[in-house]
Amino acid sequence: MKVVLASGNRKKLAELQLILGHLAIELVPQTTFGIPEAVEDGLSFVENAIIKARHAARLTGLPAIADDSGLEVDALNGAPGIYSARYSVMHEYAPPGMDVDSANNALVLERMQGVEESGRTARFQCVIALMRYPEDPMPLICQGTWEGRILLQACGTNGFGYDPIFHVPSHNCASAQLPPEVKNSISHRALALQQLLARWPFTLQE
Ligand code: ITT
Numbered sequence: 347m348k349v350v351l352a353s354g355n356r357k358k359l360a361e362l363q364l365i366l367g368h369l370a371i372e373l374v375p376q377t378t379f380g381i382p383e384a385v386e387d388g389l390s391f392v393e394n395a396i397i398k399a400r401h402a403a404r405l406t407g408l409p410a411i412a413d414d415s416g417l418e419v420d421a422l423n424g425a426p427g428i429y430s431a432r433y434s435v436m437h438e439y440a441p442p443g444m445d446v447d448s449a450n451n452a453l454v455l456e457r458m459q460g461v462e463e464s465g466r467t468a469r470f471q472c473v474i475a476l477m478r479y480p481e482d483p484m485p486l487i488c489q490g491t492w493e494g495r496i497l498l499q500a501c502g503t504n505g506f507g508y509d510p511i512f513h514v515p516s517h518n519c520a521s522a523q524l525p526p527e528v529k530n531s532i533s534h535r536a537l538a539l540q541q542l543l544a545r546w547p548f549t550l551q552e
Pocket of ligand 1: 352353354355358386398413414415416417430431450470505506507508509533535
């Protein structure tokens with residue numbers, strides 16, 4: 347059986363495919379079908395995950411999995427949150443020569459200047475939605491949270507997004523300093539996908 351992975355983010359897709367590799371199904375990225383990105387106009391991770399999965403299921407006629415995720419920083423009242431991918435763009439923060447991920451990280455670090463250690467708590471959130479068909483009235487929703495802190499400066503080159511500024515207490519390093527197999531066993535995405543795997547046989551039965 348084929349299932350569409352409703353994401354256009356290459357690095358996120360790689361993590362999803364690696365963790366879901368155990369499933370005896372064919373996971374096809376939505377880009378293979380030439381599907382345009384969905385308009386993510388929900389106000390929560392759950393809404394956006396459903397919007398993206400429904401969009402891909404509609405356009406392919408196949409079951410679809412979407413991941414909506416982001417960084418929640420307590421000292422910034424939960425920002426960048428659902429706007430994590432476009433945080434710097436929304437704030438028109440674009441230092442010359444910086445890619446969007448680096449600008450996002452630089453903006454969080456700038457806004458966290460002067461915040462002491464105890465106030466630097468943050469977490470990654472991940473919601474995975476599985477829609478069996480476009481009109482699925484009961485999408486399967488799985489969720490994972492990964493607690494950490496915002497570092498004082500970016501470290502490491504692995505992963506993507508905010509990994510260089512996210513301190514992982516269990517390993518005392520930045521998420522971007524973790525080998526991929528370690529991140530993929532403890533991250534917000536790994537936790538959400540573990541739930542998906544545990545509930546999988548029931549959700550796709552006809
Ligand atoms: P799709 O919607 O196409 O899947 P996207 O990157 O736009 O790709 P989201 O809207 O879910 O996806 O935004 C997720 C953003 O949150 C992502 O671009 C990163 O900035 C951040 N993020 C999510 N998971 C992360 C992780 O594991 N490590 C670092 N940053 C992460």
